[in-house]
Amino acid sequence: MSQQQNELVTEPVILNMGPHHPSTHGVFRMRVALDGETIVDMEPVLGYLHRGIEKLAEAKTYVQVVTLTDRQDYVAAMTNNMAYVMAVEKLSGIKVPERAEYIRVIMAELMRIASHLMAIGFFLNDLGVFQTVIVYCFREREKVLDLFEMASGQRINFSYMRPGGVIQDLPPQFIPQLKQLLAELPGYFDEYEQLINENEIVLARTKELGVLPADKAINASASGPVLRGSGVAFDLRKADPYSAYPRFQFDIPTGTRGDAYDRYLVRVAEMRQSLRILQQAVEQMPTGPHRTRTPWLIRPPAGDAYAHIESPKGVLGVYLVSDTGISPYRYKVRPPSLINLTTLRDLVVGCKLADCIVIFGSIDVNMGEVDR
Amino acid sequence: MTTAVVASDVAQQVNTVMPGRVLEATGSTLVVRPVAVFEVARWLKANLGFDFLECLTAVDYLQHFEVVYYLLSLSSNQSLVLKTRLQGREGLQVPSVTPLWQGADFQEREAYDLFGIQFDGHPFMKRLFLWEGFPGYPLRKDFL
Numbered sequence: 001m002s003q004q005q006n007e008l009v010t011e012p013v014i015l016n017m018g019p020h021h022p023s024t025h026g027v028f029r030m031r032v033a034l035d036g037e038t039i040v041d042m043e044p045v046l047g048y049l050h051r052g053i054e055k056l057a058e059a060k061t062y063v064q065v066v067t068l069t070d071r072q073d074y075v076a077a078m079t080n081n082m083a084y085v086m087a088v089e090k091l092s093g094i095k096v097p098e099r100a101e102y103i104r105v106i107m108a109e110l111m112r113i114a115s116h117l118m119a120i121g122f123f124l125n126d127l128g129v130f131q132t133v134i135v136y137c138f139r140e141r142e143k144v145l146d147l148f149e150m151a152s153g154q155r156i157n158f159s160y161m162r163p164g165g166v167i168q169d170l171p172p173q174f175i176p177q178l179k180q181l182l183a184e185l186p187g188y189f190d191e192y193e194q195l196i197n198e199n200e201i202v203l204a205r206t207k208e209l210g211v212l213p214a215d216k217a218i219n220a221s222a223s224g225p226v227l228r229g230s231g232v233a234f235d236l237r238k239a240d241p242y243s244a245y246p247r248f249q250f251d252i253p254t255g256t257r258g259d260a261y262d263r264y265l266v267r268v269a270e271m272r273q274s275l276r277i278l279q280q281a282v283e284q285m286p287t288g289p290h291r292t293r294t295p296w297l298i299r300p301p302a303g304d305a306y307a308h309i310e311s312p313k314g315v316l317g318v319y320l321v322s323d324t325g326i327s328p329y330r331y332k333v334r335p336p337s338l339i340n341l342t343t344l345r346d347l348v349v350g351c352k353l354a355d356c357i358v359i360f361g362s363i364d365v366n367m368g369e370v371d372r
Numbered sequence: 373m374t375t376a377v378v379a380s381d382v383a384q385q386v387n388t389v390m391p392g393r394v395l396e397a398t399g400s401t402l403v404v405r406p407v408a409v410f411e412v413a414r415w416l417k418a419n420l421g422f423d424f425l426e427c428l429t430a431v432d433y434l435q436h437f438e439v440v441y442y443l444l445s446l447s448s449n450q451s452l453v454l455k456t457r458l459q460g461r462e463g464l465q466v467p468s469v470t471p472l473w474q475g476a477d478f479q480e481r482e483a484y485d486l487f488g489i490q491f492d493g494h495p496f497m498k499r500l501f502l503w504e505g506f507p508g509y510p511l512r513k514d515f516l
């Protein structure tokens with residue numbers, strides 16, 4: 001009998017996680033092969049949110065495309081706007097006034113805080129701290145969205161930036177309200193750290209889980225908190241400074257082990273650095289025009305341009321090709337979320353099914369950006 | 373600040389090791405023959421330290437397709453653009469760089485999905501977003 005049991009051969013069970021699983025942050029499907037509770041293989045199935053944004057852009061004017069960029073990473077629309085308008089400016093040689101650069105940096109850093117808050121909240125959701133942390137995080141995100149609404153009139157799809165600057169100047173009450181938020185935020189961040197950092201369940205479930213070594217992260221073109229969590233201090237704001245970033249002092253937080261816990265810590269530390277940048281930006285804020293005059297129909301010279309920025313999720317690149325027409329000949333996005341997912345298979349194979357959700361949550365992807 | 377390497381210098385170096393691979397070198401853009409993509413990329417990675425494949429994409433120029441690689445070296449903070457041109461519209465093939473940079477995996481699958489360019493040597497050449505059997509390649513200019 002015991003001999004027979006030893007020879008018992010099991011077949012892996014194929015299980016579809018998603019596309020409507022609550023932990024999949026949108027419509028992501030993982031086709032996992034399970035041996036008991038252990039994952040032996042995983043294939044990500046993408047495309048449920050594929051709207052053909054790159055094709056749609058070829059039939060819109062350069063300014064109209066800004067509205068499409070909002071819908072890529074819909075929790076960080078400001079940085080999408082920024083990457084796109086920077087590519088247009090590079091392609092057509094449009095200069096940006098100093099004040100507009102500062103406004104852009106303020107928006108990008110507020111967006112980073114809002115996006116990281118979402119990431120942390122949902123990460124804890126995935127861990128089973130259902131809805132507790134996310135409610136705290138949304139409390140602060142609301143305040144950031146209030147500021148965005150004040151500036152752009154929108155709360156999610158801002159379309160605030162334009163080639164040559166931003167669509168309208170900040171209203172007079174913006175800076176005082178921003179200053180008030182900056183004063184409140186450190187207290188909020190302390191609150192999360194008290195809640196989460198030393199929480200025994202969080203530590204037990206995230207430490208040493210989903211370890212991504214630095215060389216592997218670089219080889220897989222990972223970027224953002226995923227790469228920095230693995231100890232690589234690569235941040236485009238320092239490595240290839242753009243906009244007004246060279247004028248600000250800030251550090252690049254990195255992890256040491258490259259596990260899910262490190263990626264969380266890096267996000268919290270990055271929010272504190274964003275705060276530093278915001279404080280400097282508010283102090284140095286220059287006066288002047290918020291936008292250069294550009295033609296309504298921009299016709300860049302024939303050629304291509306690639307602009308990249310450090311979005312909350314990593315390196316966000318935009319590749320534009322112009323044929324001197326009024327709409328892009330080719331519009332390509334280098335989405336950090338999609339490319340960070342490259343490593344997912346290696347990270348989850350060998351883990352338990354429940355850990356797979358935690359690892360996926362720690363990468364922080366946005367399906368709008370993955371599928372486009 | 374990321375410095376863009378001078379492509380003509382790189383072309384000279386590549387030519388001494390592998391003659392006839394480079395077609396053009398302007399600014400920081402190196403255009404190579406399609407069949408030579410893998411060996412040039414491997415040489416660039418090994419000798420010039422381009423360890424980070426930032427972006428891989430394709431463009432349909434009607435007469436030809438262009439595959440574009442944005443390479444980055446994290447250690448020396450340099451960048452280089454590698455391009456190759458594929459003539460014709462059917463049976464497009466280019467060697468895969470996924471064995472060199474794992475980051476090319478999804479990007480090559482995306483280019484295959486939307487442009488119909490086959491990447492030889494890719495471990496899992498399957499459409500990324502659209503389903504198998506989808507008619508045509510949507511980002512081609514003659515699709516719509």
